[in-house]
Amino acid sequence: MNAAAPFDVERIRKDFPILSRELPGGRPLVYLDSGNSSQKPTQVIETMREHLAQHYGNVGRALHVLGSESTDAYEGARDKIAAFIGAPSRDEVIFTKNASEGLNLVAYAFGNPVNTDERFKLGPGDEIVISEMEHHSNIVPWQLLAQRTGATLRWFPVTDEGRLDISGLDDLVNERTKIVSIVHQSNVLGTVNSVSPILARVREVGALMMLDCSQSVPHQPIDVTELGVDFVAFTGHKMVGPSGIGVLWGRKELLDAMPPFLGGGEMIEAVWMDHSTYAPVPHKFEAGTPPIVEAVGLGAAVDYLTSIGMEEIKQHEKELTGYALEALQEIPGLRIIGPRTVVARGGTVSFTLEGIHPHDVGQILDDVYGIAVRVGHHCARPLHLRFGIPATTRASFYLYNTTAEIDALVRGLHHVQKVFG
Structure with missing residues (x-):
């Protein structure tokens, strides 16, 4: 098996046609829903x-x-x-x-x-x-x-x-x-x-x-x-x-x-x-x-x-997850459901915003910023019941995501809080 090339997220993103799509209103697509379903590279298509x-x-x-x-x-x-x-x-x-x-x-x-x-x-x-x-x-x-x-x-x-x-x-x-x-x-x-x-x-x-x-x-x-x-x-x-x-x-x-x-x-x-x-x-x-x-x-x-390398993908997502866990801490009233460190943890971050229903969070992120996240109980309702919540907002990362997209998520969540403030 050939050795994987150095990890280059910008090069990888060019393999996924949908990531260059412009949404209605001129919004760039920020896809943070790969835990639900990933996007497809040209090579597969x-x-x-x-x-x-x-x-x-x-x-x-x-x-x-x-x-x-x-x-x-x-x-x-x-x-x-x-x-x-x-x-x-x-x-x-x-x-x-x-x-x-x-x-x-x-x-x-x-x-x-x-x-x-x-x-x-x-x-x-x-x-x-x-x-x-x-x-x-x-x-x-x-x-x-x-x-x-x-x-x-x-x-x-x-x-x-x-x-x-x-x-x-x-x-x-x-x-x-x-x-x-x-x-x-x-x-x-x-x-x-x-x-x-x-x-x-x-x-x-x-x-x-x-x-x-x-x-x-x-x-x-x-x-x-x-x-x-x-x-x-x-x-x-x-x-x-x-x-x-x-x-x-x-x-x-x-x-x-x-x-x-x-x-x-x-x-x-x-x-x-x-x-x-x-x-x-x-x-x-x-x-x-x-x-x-x-x-x-x-x-x-x-x-x-x-060809990318699974160990390289794992490391990239670990870095993204660590960045996200730290960046989300600046948002008041945000509660992460799950581990707060990257130890034995993958690139899925689910959270609640105090006083704001996840459905409203997801809708505003999409309408204003073109950010695609998942909202609901994610086909894991007993887990949500265990934490005493009906639903969460979930951002999930993959090999094509960037720290700039996490920054966009943080800006979007601040905007959501202003809307409901």
Whole structure:
């Protein structure tokens, strides 16, 4: 692999056409909402356009040139993603439509009567463990699983500083625990959770562990072998790739043991009228025509991020986050929800402004300054309830953001306070 070029944010910004867009009224776009969805570089846009224009055909079904080219591009993207996350085998990379589908796929395997593997048996008396800082995508599938099976759902609490409280780890994760599924990096707090102490306890009791890496894979080097967990889910649209494509990585022996999540074409080995046998992984979990061009686009996104360097991206965001945490302190009545330092923290900063609803904050920032932030509970309502607030304003940074954009955010927030003063 070639060494990454020196980090040059102005050069990087030129790769993203939308960042030069002028909004109505002559406002420049200040995009601080990458935690929701990232923008796309020309390299990804053109790769997808070129595939549609010159190579498109269905995958795995045709012997003609277009079908072969499309299959090679689709499977080539799988190879790129496997290398990007350090997967021991390309067959452990399952294409899904997003991280939510990956999380649901794993949840579906538990308590499924067709699955005789003891590791996936679940019923009354068994327990599922999540955390209070989860995105709804890592809450609702486990709630549904508990309802289907009679198992008990439990969770790690969150400290006032926005860290995972693992003081009760030995009680929470016990011999009744079948799976622990937590977020690697919080989409609200920015907190990067330490995996090793939880994983050690999970292994001690013989359970399985899953990570929602939607907010970590785009922003820092991730090696699934080093993480040591059993499953990882993430999504393409947050990592300069297209929407409609995500990834589930799992240890192959576990994927082999799991029943199919969806039935249909291409996931079968043979079909009779009364039963079917299934294709080996990864295809067992990829029923029907997949998101071909989106997978190719995700492969291009991986190429792009690799060319910049994930360690360099992580360091750039750390500097931006430190700058933002300090700059926001000058705004009276602003309360940051989450860690106040850059230690074990990503580039997401959520906050409230005393006496001003986040929806009003976001609207004024957009209308006056062209600043795009996210407002609401960010699909993490239980976390907001824990902090006694209905919503927050969230600024989230990525490789193309600058300190000048953070300065614009601070000016905009001062203006918001004047409007409501």
